[in-house]
Amino acid sequence: TLPSRRSSVMAARVILALLGLAGSASGKLPSRHSLVQIGTEANIPFQYPLYKQCDEKWAADVMVTKTICQVGCLMSSTSMALHGSGILLGSQGPTSEANPGTFNAWLKTNGGYDGQNDLDEAAVAKVNPDRVTWPGDGMHRTNDLPFDTLKEYLQKPRVVIANVDKGHHFVLVTGWISGDNDTVLVNDPGFPRTNYSYSKDIVGWRIFDMDRSSDTREDEHPRLAPNMTLRLTQLNASCNDGTPAGIYTRPSLSGDPEHAPWVIYLEGGGWCYDEASCRERWNNGSNTLMSSRLWEEEMALEEGIFSQDCTKNPTFCTANHVFVRYCSSDGWSGAAPSSYLGYGFQGSRIVHAAIEKLISPASSSSSLGHPSNMPRLDPDHSPVLFTGCSAGGRGAMFNMDRVKQTLKKAKGFFDSGWWLDMEPINNPLPHPTYPSLVEQTQIGVKLFNATLDASCVAAYAKNETWRCFLAPYAMRYVDTTSLSQAFQYDRFQLDKDTYGQMASKEPKVLAYAEEFRKTMRDTFQLIHGSSGPARGIYSPACYDHCSVQKDGFYVTSVGEGGPTLAVALSRFWNDQNSRSSVWEVDECAGFSCGVGC
Secondary structure, three states: OOOOHHHOOOOOOOOOOOOOOOOOOOOOOOOOOOOOOOOOOEEOOOOOOOOOOOOOOOOOOEOOOOEHHHHOHHHHHHHHHHHHOOOOEOOOOOOEOOOHHHHHHHHHHOOOEOOOOOEOHHHHHHHOOOOEEOOOOOEEOOOOOOHHHHHHHHHOOOOEEEEEHHHOEEEEEEEEEOOOOOEEEEEOOOOOOOEEEOOOOOOEEEOOEEOOOOOOHHHHOOOOOOOOOEEEEEEEEEOOOOOEEEEEEEOOOOOOHHHOOEEEEEOOOOOOOOHHHHHHHHHOOOHHHOOOOOOOOEEOOOOHHHOOOOOOOOOOOOOEEEEEOOOOOOOOOOOEOOOOOOOOEOHHHHHHHHHHHHHOOOOOOOOOOOOOOOOOOOOOOOOEEEEEEOHHHHHHHHHHHHHHHHOOOEEEEEEOOOOOOOOOOOOOOOOOOOOOHHHHHHHHHHHOOOOOOHHHHHHOOHHHHHHHHOHHHHHHHOOOOEEEEOOOEEHHHHHHHOOOOHHHOOHHHHHHHHHHHHHHHHHHOOOOOOOOOOEEEEEOOOEEOOOOOOHHHHOOEOOOOOOEHHHHHHHHHHOOOOOOOOEEEOOOOOOOOOOOO
């Protein structure tokens, strides 16, 4: 958990690694960065807001001859440190909290720049001479600060802004990864990155002292407690029984949720595809998957990608979290307000309604308005991970490109949605107890009036559009950068296709499981190296199903010493190159042989 501002040492010194001005030589932000793997033992002693220099609120504001968006990463990083330390601008008159817009205006008025858009470090102390000092050891033109000293400064607390990308960019350092003495966690004003390499990326520092002891903003802006519950908001779309669908939301802990990343997660939970399966689904206690009438007003989610413990989930612990609850029983595909069964199937409409709700004005006050606890999702600028598990993973897959049309900075992560077109094992019973997954899909696509990926549907004959439910056929048509997790012994499909015989581990059952694994690995090649956007694979050799919402997110790995899903997803999220992606496929031998299975 993160300590409050009041836990900081009185008269703490804040170090800002401020080595020149980003972009002062070229006038441009760097196009991409090297990748740094992020571990799971993160240390983030204090919380600071995340400001983006190209935020439309101040992107076009001129510094001297260039705009904040062009060369303002150093100034933006400094504003985060001032704001996080509770130091207001204008101590001798009207005051305002520091952000890139207000701090730039203050610097221009108070002689804070030279003629080349460079920051005058001594001028920063004028913000509040009693609380800000430009010390004698402030200038570090090389990376001469030992890693252990860096950790010591951050814990005191001392705030560090690192000069990276060969001297062309600046980022506010917020923490480090235990054990590797190299990974530095940051608030990056220019890129959707969360970490840099101490040895490979950082080229210098500058040091300021800032006194946090007079921080009076605690009562005005109370921090949210970790692991708080998500709150329900109704949508203008319906569950199977006509009750309103809904989303559960929880704002970022970053102190600046408007600039935090978003995680939008589609819940899984199977489906129904005919009268018998829908009747069974309603009667077996799963009717919360068909109706919202028994939904609770709040929901606690504390594991996996929803964890707010930054030592476990450093990349998404301070994201705005959205949990889209599943009640359409159609794999998030349906566009049928009604059917011969008496149920509607509107999963695709629910996805659209959820996005519509989140981008609606935050001031909306009606019961069906914008979630009262959330910032507005900016469709043009907010970075979004659109994800889901099982039925939710498949739903995220074939809704992805439509979502991308609205949310310009969205990426996709699809967990355990990799269904195979494979015949089930010979059924030991006189009659099948249910149709195979492929047969269910063929029935359901008509019942749901399914809205699938348009380019995929166009590629198949009318009676074969069911293939667009299955990842091996559908993924090659997903045009958005994405990563899929596929367990090589997927528990859900193997249990279905062996009619519940997996627990027996009989030779014929294990032989089927190995054939299943081989088939799955073969299908990965259908997207490996294909043209178009990056489509990555993360595939542990585990008999499992879904981990993005469980502790397996940061436990199970691919290979001995290989990356966990938390690490792999961080690499994928931070990669700025649209043609590179994660490709991690377990090679171990034997049933469920993966590490952490």
